[in-house]
Amino acid sequence: MTDTTNKIGPSHLQRTAFVYIRQSSASQVEHNRESTQRKYALAQRATALGWSAQQVSVIDEDLGLSGAGAANRGGFARMTAEVALGHVGIILGLEVSRLARNNSDWYRLLDLCSMTDTLIGDADGVYNPALFNDRLLLGLKGTMSEAELHILRARLDGGIRNKAARGELRRGLPTGLVWGEADGEVRLHPDEAVVGALRAVFERFSEFGSARRVWLWFRAENLPFPLQLNHTAQIRWIAPTYTAIYNVLTNPVYAGAYCYGKTRQERYVDEHGALKTRLRRLPQSQWAVLIRDHHEGYLDWMTYEANQLRLGANTKPRPHQAGGAVREGAALLQGLACCGHCGRRLKTHYRGTNQTPGYHCSNKGIENGRGVFCLNVGGLQIDAAVAQAFLQAVEPAGIAAAVRAAERLEADHDAALAQWRLNVERAHYEAQRAERRYHAVDPENRLVARGLETQWEQQLRELEQAQAELARREHLRPCTLSAEQRKSLLAIGKDLKRLWDAPTLTLRDRKQLLRTLLEEVSITVHREQYRAHLKLRWRGGKLTDCEVALPRSRPATIRTDEDTIALVRRLAEHYPDATIAGILNAQGRVTARGLRFNQNLVGNLRRHWHIPCFERPTELPDGELLSIRQAARMLGTAPSTLHRWVNDGFIAGEQTTPGAPWRIRITDALRQQFVAHSPDGYVVMQEATKLLGVSRQTVLQRVKRGELDAVLVCQGRRKGLRIKAVSEQPDLFEHSS
Incomplete structure (x- = not known):
């Protein structure tokens, strides 16, 4: 020391x-x-x-x-x-x-x-x-x-x-597996309902090929899913989530493998300079321990690896790589087609109001100083040729496919029914256990007895709901195929073309069927010969060549109707292209391709038919024609007033064609009808009706016919129409109204 x-x-x-x-x-x-x-x-x-x-x-x-x-x-x-x-x-x-x-x-x-x-x-x-x-x-x-x-x-x-190298290190197991008594022994969960739910996940994935569709199937069937947070906790049944389904499909322990060291802890310095740790998932080749066939699993290792490849193909593929989950759209070769010139993956596009599918290559070349696609072709003829080749390939097995489809539908429903029967059995057990706990308590201890009584009633209600749902689903169960129905299905199976074109077969189903046999379709287009060469690569390595004829020209000659051309010829003398487009659209006219007119389309039509464009005159003649807005500014009134006078016939307006703008010819007589102050001998409309003994509408009609003189006062608080006095109109009542 x-x-x-x-x-x-x-x-x-x-x-x-x-x-x-x-x-x-x-x-x-x-x-x-x-x-x-x-x-x-x-x-x-x-x-x-x-x-x-x-x-x-x-x-x-x-x-x-x-x-x-x-x-x-x-x-x-x-x-x-x-x-x-x-x-x-x-x-x-x-x-x-x-x-x-x-x-x-x-x-x-x-x-x-x-x-x-x-x-x-x-x-x-x-x-x-x-x-x-x-x-x-x-x-x-x-x-x-x-x-x-x-x-x-x-x-x-x-x-x-x-x-861990011996497979004896006891770590947390996923739901559905438990540790046995021996060293390293792993068993399936003793609860039959848990095992059935997990087996349903793998069976549905083998059918659908997508984790999301498996999750949607569980939600559509309203089936619960087991959850166990640790090996000592009790199994809880909850609504399945997509993450839970995906984790079950990607966990190698369900394939009977013992794994250790799938992650690695790394240390790093964050943006604030603090030292932190994170877990990095390692690829399978870098796992510390991987013992295959270590215990009984829900599927074998080869099926597990095939499922991982299928899940990986469902994600968005990288550039120039195949894959991708089946998506919406009418293009059947989405994710399968590749360019026969450069080998790139083809992208899909849709054109027109009918959304016609097509394929194009993203690799661009330079022709005449501009970039063009390496390949750009419509997809109707190509999809039809590939579908025909597919139907010819599966024709030998098509006869029994219809019967197997009906049997698969029945088997899927039976799988869901089996899960519901297990749910009823579990609910019955929980109700009996709650009853036993209620009878075991001291009756005088009402604080505990009331709580146990409530739990018992809750379990009884859940049992009743499960039984009602099971009875409803058993009522909806499809009937077993009879001999006559099997015979009719075999007859339908001979005509696969009719089954392929059936409206009940969705585009997603057609794409999924093609992917079961086809791996890749190479497309080479020969524009000069109006044909496309297809090379189909089937699963297993077999190649099939196919020639497809492409349309040589457009359908029929498209031409604008003669009435529209004649109208454009008349309007071009008075209006520019933008105004002409508005007039044509107001009359409900469309182009030869069914589009609405605009300034560019009118200009193209006018130039094609050699119609001269509108030129404004350099000098305005006497009584020049002005638009409503220009005339209102010159006369000192509102455009709405002029519109009303034109509609009532008080002043003359000119219109080249229905829908064209109104124009007013400004003359001295017209200017004299718009005054600042009311002249002598002119009265307001109310006094005029009293003097004449007629209605307001009658007075307006006589002004329109010229039987009465009228002016419009544009200034002051009492603006409006003024009618000339009756004393200056001796022959006023000689005219009928």
Whole structure:
């Protein structure tokens, strides 16, 4: 033990004594109580060395934290800061390993202690880091502490890896598998309902080929799914999620394999400079342990690998790679077609109002100074040729396919019914158990009896609901095929073309059927010969060549009707192309391709038929024609007033064709009808009707026919129509209304 009397000076006793307490895990804090009490007793040792009780500070904030790093140890960081400020006289710890388990933190603390003249004490004595011998001894202790941690971890990891290499290391198993009594023994879950639900996942995936469609099938059938958070928890039945279905399909333990080391822990520095750890999933080739056929599984290893390839093909493929799940659209070769010129994967497109499918290659070449696709072809003829080749290939098996389809439908329904029968059985057991618990309680203990009675009633309601759902689904069960029905299905199976074109067969089903046999379709287009060469590569390596004739020209000559051309010829003398387009659209006319007119289409039509464009006159003749807006600005009134006068016939308007803008010819007589003040002898409409003894509509009709003179007052608060006095119209009543 080192000498303590010569190292502790008055300057040390004037500062604070820190007692640092740490345990590496919460388990040690809970169970190693004796070691924790020894650490707290170091406060009494500090008083024995000369510090008062008020000067002793106990730092126990890092209980349950590892000493491998100082990143998350707030107590160690606070103590280091106090040492750097020169507020600490001595640091006491039970042993050096309690202060730090790595040399970077340990030597940083030693440097600060040597600069601030801070002592370090443990069970063996007191050390001054400023002295060479003490620093050498402390450095050796820190190195041994770090080496001890490495040796302990190496021993533990070695034992774990050795046991895992034999397949005997017991780790968490997914839902549906449990550990047996023997070393490394894994069994299927004893609950038949759990096993049935997991088997249904793999059976439906072999049929649908998509994890999402399996999840949708479970939701459509309203089937619950088992969930077990750990091996000791009870199975809970919940609504399935897509993640749960996907994890079942990708977990190799369900294929009877024992796996260890599928992930690797990596350390990195985040954007804030903090050291953190993350788990990195490793490829199968880098797994530490992979023992195939280790236990009984829900499927074999070859089927599991085929399922992984199928799941990988459902994701969005990388450029120039095949794959991709079956998606919407009428293009049957989506994800299968490739360019016969450059080998790239073809992309699909749809044109026209009918969404006609087509294929094009994204590789562009330069022709005449512009980029063009390597391949761009319609998909109707190509899809029909591939479908015909597919039907010819499956014709030998098509006769029995219809019967197998009906049997598969019946089997799928039976699988769902089996799950519902197991649900009823489980609900019946839960109801009986709740009943037994209710009868076992003391009747006088009403607090517990009421709770158990409520649980029993809840289980009875769930049992009743499960039985009702089972009865409904049994009623909807498809009937077993009779001999006559089987015979009729065999007759239908001979005509696969009619089955392929049936409206009940969706586009998704057609694409999925093609992918069961076809791996790739290479398309080479010969434009000069109006044909396309297809090379079909079937699963198994067989190749089939096919020639497809392409349409030579467009259907019939498309031409604009003569009435529209004649109307454009008349309108072009008075209006520009944009105005003509508005007039044609107002009359409901369309182009030869059924599109609405615009300025460009009118210009193209006019140039094609050599119709001269509209030119504005340089000099306006007497009585020039103006638009409604221009005439209203000149006459000092509103455009709506002119529109109303034109519609009522008070003033003359000109229109080239229905739908064309109205134009007004401005003359002196027209200007005289718009005045600022009412002339003498003109009265308002109300007085005119009283003098004439007729209605307002009659007066307006006579003004329109010219039997009465009228002017429009445009200024003042009493703007409006004025009618000439009756006294100046002696023959007024000679005309009928």
